[in-house]
Amino acid sequence: MGDSSYNNTFFTVLLILSLLLLFTTNSESTVFNVLDYGAVGNGLTDDTNAFANAWKATCASSSSSSPMMHVPSGKTFFVQPLExxxxxxxxxxxxxxxxxxxAPSDPSSWDCGKNDCENWISFRRVDGLRVSGHGSFDGRGQKWWDGKTLEIASSDDxxxxDGLRFKDSPRVHLVLNSLRNAYVSHVSIEAPESSPNTDGIRVSSxxxxxxDHTRIGTGDDCIAMIGGSSYVTISNITCxxxxxxxxxxxxKNGGYDTAEHVRVGDVVFIGATNGARIKTWQGGKGYVRDILFERLLxxxxGNPIIIDQFYCDHAHCTTSESAIEIRNVTYRQILGTSRKKKVAVKLDCSETVPCRDIVFEDIHIIGIDGKIADYECRNVYGRSLGDKVPRLSCLY
Incomplete structure (x- = not known):
């Protein structure tokens, strides 16, 4: 009886240890440290090849645990453009x-290979990609504001x-291009207000x-959604x-573009040139629809709310009977101050393709001096409800 009890206890302990070992083995990642592939990390030595080789090994791994390319702390890695x-x-x-x-500090020293310096670092066709950590990307774009720091393209999930930081991109800091099911959170992006074309995050197709939970300060759009994007949710942003x-x-140039099912909420704009903006070119085709901006502070x-169907970034633009249709846009629970003395809300729409179903519900924007701000409306149809400051008498 004693031997039987002992054996049962022994096999029970053995089973528990086996299960723990199995769980630990399956949950841990197979790690590919860039230092093991020759990276130095002194900020001067070119570590491009080491990263390329570490990625090749990571991507080729068929380990049952998730392979990980690890970039260790306490190091600064000088890299040329990488795909x-x-x-x-x-x-x-x-x-x-x-x-x-x-990145290389001087434009002439960028070794771009086949990508013409369009991107500094890019991930393409990598489903199930997880990028996290407390490291940073310094694009050193002060000498030339062109190119993109990080692009993730043609991927799912x-x-x-989780703490990544982007600084001084040559152009756009983070590009999300042709992705399905993407989640970006707890990122900080920083560039001088005077830096041209330095979008924080660009969402395309x-x-x-x-x-969410992201802090962005740049010389261009904090977040820009361009053609072909849908079901985009943006929340808890400081811009x-x-x-x-x-x-x-x-x-632009008569192109066909769409954007739909976009939700922007719980955003604080501090000293921004613009706030919530929709901008389309004359002559374009397509639609912007089912858009919600809510709980904005x-x-x-400068310009808290703008719909502009006459957007033009150069001197010679013409009007057209064709325009992208803007419909079903709601602004709800909007509060704050405008530094412009007159116009806080500008709705400038086409006569031939007017903006329709534009709704304002509880809006209170005053001038920075405490005076009531004004508004401009042209060819816009919709309604305003609840608190209305400015008055928005163009909407019923």
């Missing part, structure tokens, strides 16, 4: 960035954030994208300086 291409063997690929990336959160510009913002 991390898939598809990869594993369903989930982890890139853990605790160290810092730094992407997660990025994406479906089901969530961006400023910058040109606001924009849908567009859309329809403006502090000293």
């Amino acid at each position: 991390f291409d898939g598809p990869c063997e594993s369903d989930t690929i982890i890139v853990e960035i605790e160290g810092n990336f730094v 992407v997660r990025l954030g 994406c479906t089901n994208v969530h961006i 400023g300086p910058g040109h606001g959160i924009s849908i567009g510009s859309l329809g 403006f502090h000293n913002t």
Whole structure:
């Protein structure tokens, strides 16, 4: 009886240990540290090849645990433009960035290969991508504001954030291009207010994208959604300086563009040039529809709310009978101050393709001096409800 009890206890303990070992083995990642592939991390030595080789090994790994390319803390890695291409063997690929990336400081020293310096670092066709950590990307764009720091393209089920920092991109800091099911959170982006074309995050041709808990201050749009994006949710954002959160510009050169099912909420604009903006070119085709801006707080913002169907960024633009249709746009629970003495809300729509079903519900924007701000309306149809400051008498 004693031997039987002992044996039962022994086998029970053995089973528990086996299960713990199995759980630990399956939950841990197979790690590919860039230092093991020759990276130095002193900010001077070119570590491009080391990263390329580490990625090749990570992407090719068929380990039952999720392979991880690890960028260690306490190091600064000088890298030339890099493309991390898939598809990869594993369903989930982890890139853990605790160290810092730094780009070449002079435009003439960028070794761009085939990509013409359009992107500094890009991930393409990598489903199940997870990019996280407390590292940073320093694009050193002060000498030339052109090119993009990080692009993730043509992928499904992407997660990025958890403390990543972007600084001084040559152009756009983070591009989400042709993604399905992407989640970006807890990211900070910083560039001088005077830096041209330095969008914080650009969303293009994406479906089901969530961006939240992010701080952005740049010389252009904090977040810009351009053609072909739908089901985009943006929340808990601090924007400023910058040109606001924009849908567009859309329809340039007569192009066909769409944006729909967009939700922007719980955003604070601080010293931004613009706030919530929709901008389309004359002559374009397509639509912007089912858009919601809610719980927005403006502090000293230049143009808090804009719909502009006559957007033009150069001197010679013409009007057209064709325009992108803007319909079913709602602004709800909007509060704050405008630094412009007159116009806080500008709705400038086409006579031939007017804006329809535009709704304002509980809006209270005053001038920074405490005076009631004004509004401008042209060819816009909809209604205003609840608190109405400014009055918006063009909407019934």
